[in-house]
Amino acid sequence: MSKLLIIHLSDLHISNEQNPILKRAEAIANSLIVEPDAHVLILFTGDIAFGGKEHEYRLASDFLSRLKIAISKTHHPSTLNLICVPGNHDCDFSQGNADVRTALLENLKNSSPVAQGVIDECSNVLKPFEAFRAEVETLAPLGTDAIWRKYHVKCDDTEIIINSVNTAWSAKMSTGVGSLFFPNEKYQKASPRNGAFRITGTHLPYHWLHQAAYRDFRRLLRQNSDLILTGHEHEGNFGTNVDSESGHTVFIEGAALYPHGGSQESGFICAELDFVTGSVHTTAFNWKQGAYQPAQGEGATMTVSLPGGHETIGLNREWDESLRDLGASIKHYAKEKIELPDLWVYPEIIFDNAGDNEQLIENTKRLLESKIDERQDTLILGDQSSGKTALLRTLFLAFYEKGLYPIFIQGKSFSNASARDIIKLVQDSIRQQYDENQAEVVISEAADRKIILLDNIDRYGFPAKYFNGAIQTLQKMQAGLLQPPIQFLTLKRL
Template sequence: MSITYVHLSDIHFGQEKGAAVVINNDAKERLIEDAAEQVLRHAGGGAKGLIVTGDIAFAGKSEEYAVAAKWLDRLARAVRCPPTAVKMVPGNHDIDRDRLSAGCTHLIDEILSGGEAKLDAFLANDDDCKTLYNRFVGYEPFALGYDCPLHPAGGIASDSREELAPGRAIRFFGLNSALICSKRKDEEGKLILGAAQRVLPSDPGVELVVLCHHPLHCLQDSVDARKYVRGRARVFISGHEHNPSLQIEAVEDGCDLLMLASGATVPPKVENGYTYTYNLLTFDWCSKEDKLSVEVVPRAWNDDKKRFEADDVRLGGHKPRNLLASPNFRRGPVPPAGGQPEPAAQPVPAALRPEQGSGGELLADRVAKADREPPNNAPVDAMSDTFQLVLLKFFRDLTAAQRLKVLIDLDALPDDWNEELTLMMERNLIEDLVKDGRLGDLDSSIERNRH
């Protein structure tokens, strides 16, 4: 089963000043129209979702994400996907640089000079972690609403799986390459992913699609990160440089890697070769060759005609449809005579394992450890479309004060609760409400408090 995504990057909501507001808004309107037409042509029934590889905002401010939310909702409706079906990672413009205190700047300088060992040391300290992540104060609730939580201890930013056929799936990994971005121009080769992000898994029947704002050459640990990407991922998608390109690397016999560099959906200036761009990405399983099929349809702004058109120049001579030799597919279950593989035995999601369950576990103990165990594997009853929409409204559309009022109204917190309430704790608390059969109450309370 093929699945299609509208791929955006570097939208920079909030960068516009003066006449640029009108010009950029017009281009974004035309993008919605063009994407609707292209999805109808290439995907028929509609897109699976949207992918945004960073720099959603320009200055990481909550008001910028509020504007982005309305536009993404309209785009989702136009391409006929749920408003919740958005995969995203943060970019350097998604940090609020006004939150860079002297202490935070000192931490970052120490990491830049001391490398991964310093990063690990600071990530192991709760207070230092809070100092680093405080710069994502606007981005974090916005992304959590889309179920793309930032791992609060330097781990994978987001993780989701999509089935292409029985026993053949792709797994999207979102990386946070902006963790140590600072006020200064982030120098090439200075950023760090860290081992908790770059050590990618390898599972039979599952090929990885890695989303990362910065290209690999921007990282201190680029050599090791590149080894993991080349050996374990099938697609690597980056943004940041505003210069679209596509390359297919033959890693070894029977193993390919597609490297896709995004253009800027809304670049700072439309000049010198930079223009408004977006992509349509369609993933499918080629049963005949047991390969991952990736169709890339790039769209770019024609400034003379003031509209989006096909952009074949930046494909680098590649045809839109690319068949990638896929070693993990070959390690999966053998396809039967009919051409469809038998389902592989799937690991039990972490949220369903006995040690992760809530039975007999005190609420205080459960929320206390939530900071270091973000719920990338949510309970089954929390994966319904209704819950995803409630999650979006709760984190994306409510202020911190409104979210707290909802939790208090529903008696989600003990009367004597006196601890700091983090986003991950809030997520666990609303999951508890859902488990108790109170999804309707939660939705009603959100609606009462959001107006």
């Protein structure tokens, strides 16, 4: 049975023995439907304690121990694991030197990248949490990174990587929206897609990050995850996200077990991942009439597809850097090096379809969607220095992040119109732009995963009478009649 049941708990806010949730471990276990020999993961996404104090964690440890015992006795799962992620309420702000920490956090607004010493000093507020986590977690982490901790578990034949991402290390006594920092540059390849299914738990959602780091953090988390679970906001929600930056991810936003402020609402979410059917079924549970019951009404449950498992082929490092190069040195306190995608805004263009009487003005981001899905060739015309090459470079990165394999070719590289030479040009371009050890995989991929981006196509180096034949060669490759099969998008300089 290749299924994993995730019990997503969040925001318990234990302060003393009077917290009513401490008596509900068995009620949580009794509400579950666990198939025989299923694998179970309890993932707690932060705010376990209210003030990060040792006595609060002792109460939490007892609660989680009783929960694991109740699940084991009631359901007899094949495996039962527990992972805990820190939240802002898990910080004990009496730990360490408060003045030094405050000064360091204030200085983060004007410095990049974040130094490891700053992270270590600011993370001292989580020492009681770290001691608690070491006691209750059932899996040994792969390393001791304080910010991005990884775990490995196997669900029958499915390899799973669990990422525990600490967004609370820069929290303050009063944590507001847009006030947190994260060393995005350090974790770009923290959990690449390598055949394993990647589950990421973090407490604070993207928009709690400082506005200068928010977008980078969102992209970072999505690109290194297939399923993302968050807490903090006390409103349960789940669904999918598909975008050009990071492809397909599933998200679950946790309900609060015990919202602070006197609210009597209490809930959690369960997600059953079926790796055979490639689906996840998610159910919200609410405390009602002395028991946790499945929520009723629209949005109470949802079944969606899991992200696909395509292995990502790496880009050649120098080629990747050239695509991102802004062509100018711009400094910003939130990022050491500003790149083209940081500032790029997709321009509007006029879509002039043959046979149509009306011209349609749309954003060029449309090229990431319907144009490619319909496998239509696209020619973009524009004045010199109007940004066509920059658009192509940005589209290359966007298509790549979407799971496609773009191939960038300059028109002047077309020195010969023969089919043999064009095929060789395409293959050589792939070998130059992708990891040398994986380029052959790209060459052999199906046409619907590859797209050629031709820049300055009018600068070809052969007589004009052979131009149509060269385009026909590309079209045959697109149709799969020649190898390697591709799709293509062309830009021309006037």
